Amino acid sequence: MIDFELMKRLSRQTPSKIVLLVMDGVGGLPHPQSGRTELEAAKKPNLDRVAEESVCGLVDPVSPGITPGSAPGHLGLFGYDPVKYNVRRGIVEALGIGLEVKRNDVAARGNFSTVDERGFVTDRRAGRIPTEENARLCQILSQITLSGVEILVTPVREHRFSLIFRGDGLSPDLIASDPQQIGVAPRKVEAMTPGAKKTARLINSFIQQAERLLKNSSPANMVLLRGFSRLPEIPSMPEIYKLTPAVIALYPMYRGLGRLVGMEVLPAGNNITEQLESLRRHYQDYDFFFIHFKTTDARGEDRDYEAKVRAIEEVDRALPQLLALEPDVLIVTGDHSTPATLGLHTWHPVPFMLRSKWCRRDKVSAFSEEACLAGGLGRFPAMEIMPLAMANALKLEKFGA
Amino acid sequence: MIDFELMKRLSRQTPSKIVLLVMDGVGGLPHPQSGRTELEAAKKPNLDRVAEESVCGLVDPVSPGITPGSAPGHLGLFGYDPVKYNVRRGIVEALGIGLEVKRNDVAARGNFSTVDERGFVTDRRAGRIPTEENARLCQILSQITLSGVEILVTPVREHRFSLIFRGDGLSPDLIASDPQQIGVAPRKVEAMTPGAKKTARLINSFIQQAERLLKNSSPANMVLLRGFSRLPEIPSMPEIYKLTPAVIALYPMYRGLGRLVGMEVLPAGNNITEQLESLRRHYQDYDFFFIHFKTTDARGEDRDYEAKVRAIEEVDRALPQLLALEPDVLIVTGDHSTPATLGLHTWHPVPFMLRSKWCRRDKVSAFSEEACLAGGLGRFPAMEIMPLAMANALKLEKFGA
Numbered sequence: 001m002i003d004f005e006l007m008k009r010l011s012r013q014t015p016s017k018i019v020l021l022v023m024d025g026v027g028g029l030p031h032p033q034s035g036r037t038e039l040e041a042a043k044k045p046n047l048d049r050v051a052e053e054s055v056c057g058l059v060d061p062v063s064p065g066i067t068p069g070s071a072p073g074h075l076g077l078f079g080y081d082p083v084k085y086n087v088r089r090g091i092v093e094a095l096g097i098g099l100e101v102k103r104n105d106v107a108a109r110g111n112f113s114t115v116d117e118r119g120f121v122t123d124r125r126a127g128r129i130p131t132e133e134n135a136r137l138c139q140i141l142s143q144i145t146l147s148g149v150e151i152l153v154t155p156v157r158e159h160r161f162s163l164i165f166r167g168d169g170l171s172p173d174l175i176a177s178d179p180q181q182i183g184v185a186p187r188k189v190e191a192m193t194p195g196a197k198k199t200a201r202l203i204n205s206f207i208q209q210a211e212r213l214l215k216n217s218s219p220a221n222m223v224l225l226r227g228f229s230r231l232p233e234i235p236s237m238p239e240i241y242k243l244t245p246a247v248i249a250l251y252p253m254y255r256g257l258g259r260l261v262g263m264e265v266l267p268a269g270n271n272i273t274e275q276l277e278s279l280r281r282h283y284q285d286y287d288f289f290f291i292h293f294k295t296t297d298a299r300g301e302d303r304d305y306e307a308k309v310r311a312i313e314e315v316d317r318a319l320p321q322l323l324a325l326e327p328d329v330l331i332v333t334g335d336h337s338t339p340a341t342l343g344l345h346t347w348h349p350v351p352f353m354l355r356s357k358w359c360r361r362d363k364v365s366a367f368s369e370e371a372c373l374a375g376g377l378g379r380f381p382a383m384e385i386m387p388l389a390m391a392n393a394l395k396l397e398k399f400g401a
Numbered sequence: 402m403i404d405f406e407l408m409k410r411l412s413r414q415t416p417s418k419i420v421l422l423v424m425d426g427v428g429g430l431p432h433p434q435s436g437r438t439e440l441e442a443a444k445k446p447n448l449d450r451v452a453e454e455s456v457c458g459l460v461d462p463v464s465p466g467i468t469p470g471s472a473p474g475h476l477g478l479f480g481y482d483p484v485k486y487n488v489r490r491g492i493v494e495a496l497g498i499g500l501e502v503k504r505n506d507v508a509a510r511g512n513f514s515t516v517d518e519r520g521f522v523t524d525r526r527a528g529r530i531p532t533e534e535n536a537r538l539c540q541i542l543s544q545i546t547l548s549g550v551e552i553l554v555t556p557v558r559e560h561r562f563s564l565i566f567r568g569d570g571l572s573p574d575l576i577a578s579d580p581q582q583i584g585v586a587p588r589k590v591e592a593m594t595p596g597a598k599k600t601a602r603l604i605n606s607f608i609q610q611a612e613r614l615l616k617n618s619s620p621a622n623m624v625l626l627r628g629f630s631r632l633p634e635i636p637s638m639p640e641i642y643k644l645t646p647a648v649i650a651l652y653p654m655y656r657g658l659g660r661l662v663g664m665e666v667l668p669a670g671n672n673i674t675e676q677l678e679s680l681r682r683h684y685q686d687y688d689f690f691f692i693h694f695k696t697t698d699a700r701g702e703d704r705d706y707e708a709k710v711r712a713i714e715e716v717d718r719a720l721p722q723l724l725a726l727e728p729d730v731l732i733v734t735g736d737h738s739t740p741a742t743l744g745l746h747t748w749h750p751v752p753f754m755l756r757s758k759w760c761r762r763d764k765v766s767a768f769s770e771e772a773c774l775a776g777g778l779g780r781f782p783a784m785e786i787m788p789l790a791m792a793n794a795l796k797l798e799k800f801g802a
Binding site for chain 2: 029058063064065072073082083089093339344346348373374
């Protein structure tokens with residue numbers, strides 16, 4: 001746990017710039033034939049040169065053995081304890097499709113599903129209807145009105161949609177309507193606390209109306225809701241660090257996570273080159289930049305080792321654009337590992353490098369798992385990155401007399 | 402501290418197998434002549450091969466500088482904070498001689514001791530009477546009856562015995578009768594809380610009767626009691642990790658510690674070969690095995706460097722039996738160091754290796770203190786072993802969306 005009160009006391013505004021480049025899922029495992037990880041196989045002279053000029057280490061995103069999802073993985077990088085500041089399902093779903101969730105909104109994950117004539121669930125996913133059909137049904141559900149709340153129904157993919165209730169006095173302390181099994185009726189949404197009774201009533205009324213509107217849309221003739229949640233109460237990065245932070249990300253999820261901690265969203269274009277061009281254009285207006293690169297994770301999840309190697313090389317080719325800005329602090333790391341051999345997010349610690357005029361350089365001369373292990377920072381939790389970044393930017397006062 | 406609630410949420414049952422081989426006290430210090438530690442001197446091709454295929458590290462059993470006894474040393478390996486879950490003396494004594502301690506039992510360590518005609522203690526250990534005399538006296542004390550409690554008096558060694566009070570409404574919140582000095586009378590056992598008054602009365606009555614029965618057994622004509630304790634409230638490994646764990650240990654203490662955290666006790670035979678044969682026989686029935694090897698610690702405590710080296714080689718020779726089972730996760734480490742040069746448990750971190758299909762191998766090619774220091778896990782607290790074992794066995798779900 002980072003002591004935010006201490007950070008608030010010690011942090012100060014200065015003109016120095018911090019750039020955090022997150023290569024999503026960059027950590028890997030050795031290829032069974034070559035014995036080399038994706039990072040070891042990639043030709044990446046620029047990243048390796050930065051490693052040479054950096055202090056390096058291996059980062060545990062949450063804690064040893066824990067495999068993080070995208071939200072906890074990034075909250076750790078931003079300095080938050082990912083277990084304490086847990087962003088729950090309904091919110092993550094909404095952020096992931098680019099919805100701007102407001103402080104008091106209650107969000108849920110929705111499934112279109114199938115019920116039989118008795119009202120019993122026969123398919124929780126309505127045969128995974130096409131996303132276009134989903135969009136059509138969400139439009140139908142958008143007709144539902146309830147007094148005192150605004151309702152947003154937004155398609156996600158296949159049978160999944162996002163539901164947001166916006167209004168005063170709503171509570172997420174609700175038991176899901178999704179029974180998580182077939183052969184039974186959907187549950188009535190129940191309040192877990194007295195303060196949630198009104199919300200439960202509203203949601204149940206939404207479900208009733210939805211059932212009526214979907215009567216003839218079989219197989220998608222019912223909705224199931226779960227993961228009721230609200231934005232976590234999270235102190236913002238401007239509050240804690242006196243920073244003016246910005247996010248440059250192609251995917252809505254990461255823009256949403258940035259916004260959650262007080263970042264402004266900047267245009268990202270369509271690829272890393274355009275992201276770095278946006279960085280250059282806005283360089284004078286902010287002092288902290290979070291740049292998110294997704295392809296390393298996506299190709300890792302595809303189990304496509306070669307493509308993940310190429311994604312790393314893509315970042316490497318674009319890097320001189322970033323280096324030309326000469327940021328006072330440059331950090332390159334990932335939010336977790338996604339080894340192409342496994343095709344999953346994993347718990348393995350992630351290579352990390354921090355370059356600044358004042359970092360204490362080590363002997364590491366390559367950006368890879370094994371090389372960074374010998375780095376000056378050793379193995380350390382992601383939460384400690386932000387204090388290190390602030391210190392290297394000379395943005396932290398001395399503690400104590 | 403491992404977040405057990407998080408572990409409960411993330412853990413899942415799978416067919417994969419975890420084997421934890423504990424070489425008690427395996428860590429050492431360099432021999433003054435050769436400059437090699439016991440592990441460095443031992444011929445252990447099998448252990449070194451496992452190191453080559455593992456991710457390695459150095460484990461702090463409790464925290465830097467803290468020398469653990471057997472109980473905290475093992476609780477750390479099992480994933481518990483050894484300071485929070487402190488198994489106290491009376492319980493350790495009882496477990497060490499193989500007594501099955503029940504949830505509400507109050508246990509104490511007893512000394513046979515000598516008092517003079519005024520009742521003042523002249524020897525707290527009654528001249529360290531032979532264990533056979535101890536056994537005879539324990540039989541005499543077993544005649545004592547008190548209404549509402551069962552009393553178990555069991556010899557340990559020389560002047561030491563174990564006392565267990567079994568019954569309802571007992572409390573261990575008692576001040577010892579042992580004054581820890583000579584020339585004064587034993588103290589009356591006093592309750593530290595109102596709820597312990599009844600127990601204090603019962604124990605004092607036991608002491609009175611014991612004094613009467615031992616009147617003519619000088620030098621062992623009195624008993625001193627201390628370390629009143631109860632089993633700690635400890636969530637079990639099945640509860641936390643959904644595991645079905647088993648222990649294969651020659652010594653009762655380690656079977657007791659295993660039972661304490663929910664392990665089933667399997668036959669162990671008389672040596673490591675027979676322990677591993679038992680492992681093979683029961684391999685299908687459990688998914689976590691704790692195998693305890695004592696000789697490394699015992700020879701270390703004897704200050705017998707050569708014999709400790711031979712004990713390491715004994716494990717190495719037996720290891721192929723274990724490797725033949727191809728456990729999904731194999732961990733080899735110790736519960737603490739016992740350097741033969743010192744002849745004591747010490748605080749030095751302990752070599753550690755974890756082999757699995759998904760471990761991120763490092764360059765370590767020998768199982769020793771210095772080699773493991775360069776391992777991929779760096780230096781880390783024993784408590785983190787269990788989450789790592791679970792992750793490598795693919796028994797942990799992703800945390801967060």
